[in-house]
Amino acid sequence: YVWECILLSLPAFCLGMLFFHIIIRPFLYPVYHYLDGVYTSKTYLLIFAVYCIVSFTVLSAAVAGHILKSR
Numbered sequence: 001y002v003w004e005c006i007l008l009s010l011p012a013f014c015l016g017m018l019f020f021h022i023i024i025r026p027f028l029y030p031v032y033h034y035l036d037g038v039y040t041s042k043t044y045l046l047i048f049a050v051y052c053i054v055s056f057t058v059l060s061a062a063v064a065g066h067i068l069k070s071r
Contacts, residue, residue: 006052013048
């Protein structure tokens, strides 16, 4: 279950990042010139890595707790 959640999140993250960089950012750039410096791909990858670590830890604890209760 834990890996299923992470494997489903990976394509959603990639599509969301492409959607933002290709479709949304060109429309926002004339108004918000700082978008290129602040919201880089590296920033998004770092946020996604933190998300994966936290969700893996929390989901693993939840699954382990459920297994222990069912015994």
